[in-house]
Ligand code: ADP
């Protein structure tokens with residue numbers, strides 16, 4: 171019986187691409203077919219019910235019970251045409267994964283019969299037995315019931331045979347227990363704050379929507395290999411493994427031709443996405459071997475967040491049909507690039523204007539500059555909170571690893587806009603003279619080119635970059651729920667815009683002209699937020715040094731970065747905007763710390779197990795072989811020859827013994843540290859102990875194991891190797 175690695179290699183070699191043929195007629199014939207979208211609603215709902223859903227979506231109005239009954243019954247009838255037998259409130263608890271509890275439409279009726287029923291009450295609210303979802307101490311188990319409530323702003327859809335109703339998840343006392351609730355509150359805040367600032371420029375603007383276009387990076391590995399690697403199976407990343415001789419040095423994978431098996435996978439994934447109305451548009455190879463990316467067209471942020479959560483689930487389902495496993499982890503393989511999820515973010519008005527797109531004339535450009543500069547100011551004020559929004563055990567491996575943005579938050583805006591801000595800053599403040607106004611119009615705002623795209627997309631090392639008509643938050647990790655960073659970005663901007671409006675209004679009240687007032691406040695912002703702007707190489711040590719001089723934080727690990735999430739400033743921000751109260755923020759903090767600690771704990775156990783039942787036994791077996799060889803040599807050779815030739819096998823035997831000894835010692839020490847950490851009652855202290863006392867052993871053990879991998883006969887090594895997992899065709 172060959173070892174598990176050879177079995178998986180054999181499975182891989184017999185793998186053929188699973189054909190997938192897109193139905194005739196192409197995307198337009200099936201796009202959104204599984205979504206209860208506007209078109210479906212128009213054909214299934216009465217005009218009155220349709221209007222009530224639209225109004226709820228656009229203006230947040232309530233849907234009354236009678237209407238909800240009508241909508242529910244139409245939704246069910248529609249889903250029945252797609253074969254749906256069950257329904258579920260689909261929500262995003264703080265575990266990071268999406269959650270669903272299926273209930274059948276069927277109900278027993280009199281006379282031993284069965285009927286199907288789905289009414290307004292069931293549509294609006296469901297009670298999952300939610301005692302096992304993380305709640306950070308908000309709910310004691312005896313009052314364990316939380317409930318999910320329909321979010322009509324994101325359309326229902328059918329997956330498999332289940333009608334899924336996008337929902338929020340809250341405790342009985344009303345606290346948010348999910349990602350969506352604070353996001354919706356933040357989106358509401360930004361709508362109000364941004365629309366009111368837009369009034370300075372255009373009275374017709376009634377609503378501002380945050381937009382999000384995510385780019386999802388991921389790895390694919392053959393499922394047989396995946397199963398043969400306990401670390402991939404249980405932690406989503408490799409904890410051991412020597413780098414292959416060829417990694418990504420030649421840069422021959424990026425944008426290269428996509429392997430046939432992968433193309434088939436992507437095709438089916440896109441098909442499934444399009445059925446669900448997820449507008450996937452782009453696909454390509456990424457930098458690392460085995461790494462890929464996909465991106466949709468941007469959408470309203472809440473919908474885009476749902477679509478990203480949904481696609482992560484669909485990705486895994488489709489992968490199984492193609493003999494793949496998807497690795498969404500930020501750093502599945504050491505030595506090659508990890509995966510991120512760029513969040514492209516902007517604001518759109520109901521008059522069809524992208525507020526981050528410079529316009530054709532100085533007036534629209536003053537509006538552009540207002541939002542642009544307020545964003546820089548908001549990031550400057552809340553850089554640390556933004557850092558905390560991307561903190562996760564898995565993302566720690568990536569931030570600052572010379573492949574992804576550093577853990578220092580800064581803003582890149584490109585040379586043209588830097589120049590504009592510099593010139594704006596130079597103009598004397600106060601009431602503007604006629605000449606100053608001309609200068610401002612012609613030489614500053616008038617100079618902003620309409621198209622900035624080419625100039626602004628160059629710096630890939632910045633965590634937060636302006637890319638022509640949107641900001642791109644690049645430090646977000648590939649496993650993240652975009653709701654985290656989106657909640658915080660929109661919240662800090664909303665808060666900033668409220669302050670801005672107050673300052674401008676105060677000047678106007680003091681008889682300053684509107685444009686002068688706006689200019690004066692912006693000018694102050696440019697000055698006070700300068701330190702957050704950085705145009706150079708974010709990967710360099712020089713930047714780390716410079717950032718330290720500027721007083722910018724550079725916190726590299728999650729448990730410490732999360733401190734920012736509960737700072738006085740953060741609590742004030744969330745509470746002020748009504749996004750989360752103290753209790754909710756602290757609960758979330760606790761959950762994130764616990765999640766961190768558990769992830770490292772699991773990794774540590776898996777590493778210990780692998781060292782104990784893969785690495786050490788394999789090394790011992792090979793060492794015995796070497797010792798037999800040595801014995802044999804002794805019989806064959808005369809003493810002088812033996813002494814000369816035995817050096818190599820002897821030193822190999824010795825090296826193996828040394829490395830095994832270190833591995834076992836380190837493993838024991840790691841377990842000791844774990845025991846100590848587990849005794850700590852305070853969750854923050856425990857997470858820090860895991861980070862600073864347990865985690866460092868990983869590298870030490872891995873180092874020895876990877877050396878052994880190079881020393882030991884390929885035939886007896888049991889774990890699939892990097893070169894086998896990464897270069898599959
Ligand atoms: P790249 O950054 O890879 O060069 P693009 O800049 O063309 O690619 O677009 C990347 C992502 O930005 C896409 O998902 C796209 O939908 C999104 N995007 C474009 N415009 C906006 C916008 N106004 N708001 C939010 N996202 C946007």
Ligand code: MG
Nearest residue numbers: 385512514642
């Ligand atoms: Mg991009």
